[in-house]
Amino acid sequence: xxxxxxxxxxxxxxxxxGGGVIILLALIGMIGRFAERPVIDGVLVLGRLLMIxxxxxxxxxxxxxxxxxxxxxxxxxxAGAVAGILVDLFVLFGEGVNIRPMFINASPELYEFxxxxxxxxxxxxxxxxxxxxxxxxxxxARLRSALLTGLAIMVVIGxxxxxxxxxxxxxxxxxxxxxxxxxxxxxxxxxxVIASVVIAAISYVQSVRRAGQADQPIAAxxxxxxxxxxxxxxxxxxxxxxPQVLGxxxxxxxxxxxxFVLMGLGLNIVVGFAGMLDVGYVAFFALGAYVMGMxxxxxGFIAQATGAWNFWEALPVAxxxxxxxxxxxxxxxxxxxxxxxxxxxxxxxEIIRLLALSDWLRPYTGGAQGIAAIPxxxxxxxxxxxxxxxxxRLFYLVLIACLVAIFVAxxxxxxxxxxxxxxxxxxxDVAEAMGINLVQTKLLAFAAGAAFSGISGTIFAAKLSTxxxxxxxxxxxxxxxxxxxxxxxGNIPGVILGALVLVGLPELLREFSxxxxxxxxxxxxxxxLQRPEGLVPDKPQQLVEEGA
Amino acid sequence: xxxxxxxxxxxxVWGSVNTILNNPYSRANWIDFVVFGLAQGCLYAxxxxxxxxxxGILRMINFAHGEVFMAGAFTGYFVAxxxxxxxxxxxxxxxALLIVSVVAMGTSxxxxxxxxxxxYRPLRNAPxxxxxxTAIGASLFLQYTFAGFYGTGVKTYPNVPSLEGEWEIAGxxxxxxQVVVIVAATVLMTLLYLFVQYTKIGKAMRxxxxxxxxxxxxxxxxxxxxxxxxxxxxxxxxxxGVLYALLNKQVQFYMGFQxxxxxxxxxxxxxxxxxxxxxxxxxxxxxFESVGPSLFLEGWQIPAPYQLKDAIAFTMLVLILIFRxxxxxxxxxxxxxx
Numbered sequence: 001x002x003x004x005x006x007x008x009x010x011x012x013x014x015x016x017x018g019g020g021v022i023i024l025l026a027l028i029g030m031i032g033r034f035a036e037r038p039v040i041d042g043v044l045v046l047g048r049l050l051m052i053x054x055x056x057x058x059x060x061x062x063x064x065x066x067x068x069x070x071x072x073x074x075x076x077x078x079a080g081a082v083a084g085i086l087v088d089l090f091v092l093f094g095e096g097v098n099i100r101p102m103f104i105n106a107s108p109e110l111y112e113f114x115x116x117x118x119x120x121x122x123x124x125x126x127x128x129x130x131x132x133x134x135x136x137x138x139x140x141a142r143l144r145s146a147l148l149t150g151l152a153i154m155v156v157i158g159x160x161x162x163x164x165x166x167x168x169x170x171x172x173x174x175x176x177x178x179x180x181x182x183x184x185x186x187x188x189x190x191x192x193v194i195a196s197v198v199i200a201a202i203s204y205v206q207s208v209r210r211a212g213q214a215d216q217p218i219a220a221x222x223x224x225x226x227x228x229x230x231x232x233x234x235x236x237x238x239x240x241x242x243p244q245v246l247g248x249x250x251x252x253x254x255x256x257x258x259x260f261v262l263m264g265l266g267l268n269i270v271v272g273f274a275g276m277l278d279v280g281y282v283a284f285f286a287l288g289a290y291v292m293g294m295x296x297x298x299x300g301f302i303a304q305a306t307g308a309w310n311f312w313e314a315l316p317v318a319x320x321x322x323x324x325x326x327x328x329x330x331x332x333x334x335x336x337x338x339x340x341x342x343x344x345x346x347x348x349x350e351i352i353r354l355l356a357l358s359d360w361l362r363p364y365t366g367g368a369q370g371i372a373a374i375p376x377x378x379x380x381x382x383x384x385x386x387x388x389x390x391x392x393r394l395f396y397l398v399l400i401a402c403l404v405a406i407f408v409a410x411x412x413x414x415x416x417x418x419x420x421x422x423x424x425x426x427x428x429d430v431a432e433a434m435g436i437n438l439v440q441t442k443l444l445a446f447a448a449g450a451a452f453s454g455i456s457g458t459i460f461a462a463k464l465s466t467x468x469x470x471x472x473x474x475x476x477x478x479x480x481x482x483x484x485x486x487x488x489x490g491n492i493p494g495v496i497l498g499a500l501v502l503v504g505l506p507e508l509l510r511e512f513s514x515x516x517x518x519x520x521x522x523x524x525x526x527x528x529l530q531r532p533e534g535l536v537p538d539k540p541q542q543l544v545e546e547g548a
Numbered sequence: 549x550x551x552x553x554x555x556x557x558x559x560x561v562w563g564s565v566n567t568i569l570n571n572p573y574s575r576a577n578w579i580d581f582v583v584f585g586l587a588q589g590c591l592y593a594x595x596x597x598x599x600x601x602x603x604g605i606l607r608m609i610n611f612a613h614g615e616v617f618m619a620g621a622f623t624g625y626f627v628a629x630x631x632x633x634x635x636x637x638x639x640x641x642x643x644a645l646l647i648v649s650v651v652a653m654g655t656s657x658x659x660x661x662x663x664x665x666x667x668y669r670p671l672r673n674a675p676x677x678x679x680x681x682t683a684i685g686a687s688l689f690l691q692y693t694f695a696g697f698y699g700t701g702v703k704t705y706p707n708v709p710s711l712e713g714e715w716e717i718a719g720x721x722x723x724x725x726q727v728v729v730i731v732a733a734t735v736l737m738t739l740l741y742l743f744v745q746y747t748k749i750g751k752a753m754r755x756x757x758x759x760x761x762x763x764x765x766x767x768x769x770x771x772x773x774x775x776x777x778x779x780x781x782x783x784x785x786x787x788x789g790v791l792y793a794l795l796n797k798q799v800q801f802y803m804g805f806q807x808x809x810x811x812x813x814x815x816x817x818x819x820x821x822x823x824x825x826x827x828x829x830x831x832x833x834x835x836f837e838s839v840g841p842s843l844f845l846e847g848w849q850i851p852a853p854y855q856l857k858d859a860i861a862f863t864m865l866v867l868i869l870i871f872r873x874x875x876x877x878x879x880x881x882x883x884x885x886x
Contacts, residue, residue, distance in 0.1 A: 028696030102626045104699045277677060332552070332870045339609055342680070343816055344869050347862040350809075354859040478684055485681050518692035524685025525667055532671075532678045 011062040011075040015082025015126075018058030022051055022083065023090045026114055029105040030515055035113050037511075039158035040192045041183035047113060049155065051087075052129055055080045059130030063137050073134050080130020084123035091115045091122075142207050150200030157195055158187045163250070163508050170247040239399060243392035252391035253507040255463065258398035259456045260503045263480045264487075264495040265402075265409045266452025271481065272490035272538075273418060274445035275425025277342045279477050280349025283329070284322050284450040286356065286472035288457025291318040293371035293467050294364065300371055301364050311377040311462055315455070322454025323447045330446035334439055349477055357469040370468035377462045394463060401459065405452055409492055412448065421445055422490075479503070482520075486527050488534025497535055553871055556863075564843050579720050581839045587726040587795060589834020590733030594788035595811030596818070596826040597740060598781030604757040604821035605777050608676065611683035612663055614808015615690035616782050619659045621789025621799045622694055624652035625703045628793070632706035641710045649790045656786030657779050659690065664778045669771070687804075695801035702800045705793040729791045736787055737827050740780070744823060753777055757821070806858075810837075813865045819875025828876055837861050 025031050034046035062079035063072040091111045099106050116122045136144065157164065161182045168174040178184075181191035243251040263285055270278045294300035295314040303309060309317075333344050356365045365371070376384040377397065384390065412418045420441045423431040432438050461467050479502065487498025502523075506516045527534070595617050602610040628648045631637045637644040667686045671679045711728060714721040744750035755763040756773045764770050792807065793799055810833060818829025840860045868875065 024693070028693055030696070103697055105696065277680070332866070336869060339676070339680075339820075340816070340869050342609070343812070344866050346809075347813075347866045347869075351859050351862045351866070354856065354862070358856050358859070360856065482681065482684070485677075489677075515692065515696075517688045518696065521685040521687065521689030521692065525682050525689065528674075528678050528682040528685065529667075529670055532674060 007062075007064070007067055007071060007075050008078070010064070011079040012082050014058050014062045015079040016086055018054050018079065018083035019086025019090075022054050022087050022114070025050055025054075026090075026110055027103050027105055028515075028518065031113065032105050032107065032110040033514075035109070038183065038186035039155055041186045041188045043189055043192075044186075046159070051114075052125070055083055055126045055129035056133045058083050058126075059133030060137060062130070063134035065137070069138070072137065073131060076130040076132075076134025077127045078130070080126035080128070080133070081123050082126075083130075084126025087114050087126075088119045088122050091119065142211075143204065146200045146204035146207065147196075149203040150196040150198075153199045154187065154192055154196040157182075158192070159512075160508055161186055167246055167250060171245060243395040248391050250508075251395045253504055255391055255394050255398050256507060257499045257504045258395075258402050259460055259463075260480065260483060260499040261402050261496055262398075262405050262456035262459075263453045264483050264499055265405045265492065266449040266456070267480050268484050268490065268492070268495050269409065269412065269421070269452070270445050270449035272484055273413060273421040273425065274442065275421075276442065276445065277339075277481075278345040278446075278449070279342055279474070279481060280329075280345035280347065280352075281449070281453060281480055282472050282474070282476040283349045283352040284325060284453035285457040285460070285476065286352055286469075287325050287450075288318045288322050288454030289461035289467045289472070290356065290365060290371070290457075291321050291454075292458040292461040293366075293374050296462075297371050297374040299366065299373055308375070310375070310380070311458070312380070315458055318454050318458045319451055322450045322457075325454075326447040326450025327443050329450075330443045334442055346474070346477075349474060353469050353472050353474075356472070365469070368469065370466060370471075371461075372466040374461050374465045374467070376465065377459075391463075394459075398459060401455060405455075406492060406496075409452075413492070417441065417444060482524055486523070486534055488536040488538055491534065491536050491538035494534050494536040494538065501535070553867065556867060567843055576720070578839075581842065582835065583722050583726055583730075585835035585838030586831065587729045587834070588838060589814075589831035590730050590737075591788050591792055591795070591807065591830075592811045592814045592834050593827045593830025594733050594736060594784045594791070595807055596814040596830045597737070597823065598785050599812050599815040600818070600820055600823060600826040601753075601777050601781045603815070604823075605753065605774055606668070606672070606679075608668070608679045609683065609812070610663075610668075610781075611680065611808075612667075612686040612690060613660075613781065613785060614804035614806075614811070615687050615694075616656045616660045616663070616804075617785040617789050617792075617807060617811075618799075618801065618804030619690065619694060619789075620652035620656035620782075620786030621793050621803065622698055622703070622801065623655040624648045624786075624790050624793060625705055625799055626698075627651045628705055637706060638709045641708050645708065645790070645794075649787055652790045653783045653786030656782040656789065660778045660782030660785075661775065663690075664775055669774075687808075691801055691804070698801070700801060702798050705797050705799065707797075708794070711794070725794045729795055732787070732791060736784060740784065741823060743780075749773070749776055810861060813861060816865060817868055817875055819877045822875065822877050825875055825877035832876065833861060833864075836864060 022031070031047040031050055034050065035048075037046040038044070039046050039049050058079045059076035062075040064075070065072075067075065091114050094106055094111050095108075114122065116125050136147075139147070162185060165174050165178065165182055165184065168177060177191075180188060181194065182188065183191075187195060242254070246254070263281070266284075267278065267281050270276050270281070292311070292314050294302045295309040295317060296311060297303060298308055300308075329345075329348050333341055336344055355361055356370075357368055359367055361367070376390070377394070378384045384393075420431070420436045423434065423436055424438065424441055428438065431441075460471075464471075483498035483502045484495055485498075486502055487494030487496070502520070506513070506520070509516070512519075595613065598613045598616065599610060602608065602613070628637070628644075631644045631647065663686055667682045668679055671682060708725075711724045713724060715724050715727055716722075717727070744753060752763070752768045752773045753776065755766065755768055756770055756777075760770055763773075788807075789799075792803075811830065814829035814833045815826045816829070817833055818825025818827065820826075837857045837860060841857045
């Protein structure tokens with residue numbers, strides 16, 4: 001067990017860590033870069049918010065429950081102040097020694113910002129925030145989490161306000177909210193108060209209701225059919241009108257998310273259901289895209305020999321090729337388990353990309369230039385539904401593909417083969433002893449996973465109309481893996497949520513794109529430390545329901 | 549399965565024979581390939597040791613190790629440049645390089661220490677997938693942290709004046725930097741081997757990698773030993789960073805990825821968890837990569853075979869894992885994994 005040290009040392013330690021984090025953020029450039037970016041119009045900029053959030057976390061962490069109330073307040077003040085002092089020391093150091101040649105962000109403006117104008121202010125701000133944080137800890141837990149949710153969502157709204165205004169503008173609604181709720185950048189002061197209070201209230205009511213339900217038997221917890229049906233109708237209606245409401249840019253983002261949902265569902269079969277960690281999954285995505293390119297583009301070598309195919313003719317070919325590739329790549333790794341499997345799949349993924357890139361296969365794959373002029377998808381005799389200017393139409397195709405994939409994945413999960421996968425995941429040897437054919441089961445998982453990814457690749461190719469080997473790097477595989485894990489492994493709604501959070505959100509936060517992967521990495525670490533089961537944990541299927 | 553293996557083998561032999569018969573390269577070319585491969589392989593081996601040490605002790609792939617290497621090499625630049633500017637690099641090359649190495653190794657050690665403390669220690673008893681994901685996250689985080697610190701541009705290490713040009717060794721001209729890299733890496737690896745075999749700390753490390761609980765019962769501080777393992781791996785990675793900079797001159801925030809992947813491949817090739825294995829694997833991979841494209845592919849009339857060197861490396865990785873999953877020297881801890 002950890003030794004309990006004195007509260008003084010603990011809070012000084014917390015303060016030092018907090019100060020260190022602020023300095024780190026400053027040197028990375030986040031604080032300086034956002035020194036002008038308002039979250040609440042005219043009151044709070046993002047850079048300041050980052051600092052205050054750290055002070056708050058430090059004060060909150062220091063004020064441990066077992067201490068006396070007065071001591072708790074004191075620890076909060078102390079920890080915040082120590083963090084402030086450390087930041088001040090850094091500023092003094094930076095003003096004395098020029099570290100700019102090394103750390104490009106260490107500018108005089110940054111120092112001024114870090115010190116809150118003058119050095120004493122940083123300490124005071126740290127101390128006050130620490131005190132508030134310590135006091136905040138006296139509130140009941142439910143209220144606390146509701147308030148934090150409210151504040152967090154308010155901040156997200158503030159960061160996305162320009163996007164929201166863009167969407168609202170599409171529909172002529174912007175003038176109703178601009179001013180009192182949203183500023184061009186950030187929320188307005190009244191908007192901040194309203195948004196946080198309303199969301200906090202909703203979240204509070206929700207958590208009270210959920211707590212009430214927990215006592216009831218499972219059968220009673222289930223919402224009645226009428227409500228479910230209404231919700232479904234609303235959901236379908238929303239989805240149908242979504243592209244028109246959102247406009248082209250956000251439809252494009254949704255399409256991107258949709259393609260990742262497709263791949264995520266496929267990889268979820270391999271990793272989540274069957275427990276084989278595949279990090280070369282992008283290979284099948286690339287294969288689908290390349291087959292589409294070779295068959296439909298006038299540059300593709302097959303198309304040159306046979307005449308260009310259309311999307312619908314090429315789709316089944318890509319599907320079959322992906323499935324065969326899944327099986328072919330699956331056969332050699334049948335006997336390999338655990339970490340080695342990860343490495344072999346990583347090797348496969350890289351080999352496919354390198355081959356596509358090489359001069360050797362240039363006549364077939366186009367080398368580094370890839371394949372261009374892939375025609376858009378057409379509904380024969382009617383109109384085209386993809387291409388650079390038609391993301392709103394493509395949305396429906398992606399939506400249909402996703403719905404089919406969700407349906408197939410759900411059915412597979414609850415089928416005999418799905419249970420076999422999960423048995424293999426839990427223990428291969430026991431599964432084999434229970435009569436599960438390991439070869440067949442594993443190959444089916446690889447083939448199914450590859451099929452989803454291949455289809456996603458075909459749509460990707462038609463959407464972009466040009467494909468390069470560089471679009472199929474290891475980072476995509478990692479991205480898909482991460483979205484499954486963040487969403488909740490083995491869980492289908494989790495995949496969708498994961499794709500929205502990890503693919504959709506970064507697309508919307510373009511303005512922050514230079515820190516995208518940084519935050520992404522931090523989120524992965526944080527998730528694994530705090531919530532390794534994901535946002536939507538997969539519940540084991542219950543065969544007998546209590547109270548039923 | 550063996551049919552595939554046989555086909556690959558026949559392909560390699562056929563390609564090599566053809567190449568040798570046509571002989572497009574002179575003897576000096578081949579020697580260049582070999583020496584370059586050796587130098588590159590030594591770097592892989594140094595980094596691979598970090599993977600292998602950590603794997604041996606924690607059974608986890610420290611995916612972020614390539615970034616530890618990058619941190620050292622990148623930070624070293626900010627010491628090397630001033631040393632070059634004030635002339636120390638010219639007048640006292642050994643001292644200057646030592647200073648750069650100490651800084652690079654120090655940075656790598658700090659990064660690895662924080663990595664272990666923040667990202668891995670809390671997850672020691674988690675399912676295996678969890679620390680792997682954390683490591684991937686840490687890898688991204690470190691890359692972009694350093695990009696934020698030092699900028700995304702490429703920095704060019706200064707030349708060490710006394711290491712320009714070639715040395716004549718047994719009638720063959722060899723680049724001086726390559727010789728230095730090979731010698732330094734060999735010395736470091738020998739030191740590491742002696743350290744792990746004969747010192748008390750080394751014995752503790754081996755004991756912990758055999759069995760954590762029993763080691764703890766014998767009075768070994770397991771946490772401390774794990775930290776030391778990370779620190780040693782990081783020190784080697786930092787040194788490899790400086791040697792890499794000597795060889796390739798250019799550093800940037802993204803430089804850790806490829807060597808990291810290759811080093812990892814080397815560790816697996818040699819048998820992960822096995823210290824001499826990592827050394828052998830690294831050198832083997834370096835040689836294979838540098839000689840392989842010309843030797844095996846040239847004979848097949850494949851254009852620009854050099855582009856496929858990474859593909860060759862990964863193909864070899866896949867083949868070795870399929871046919872001899874414990875690596876060339878065998879995994880020391882194979883029994884416990886099942």
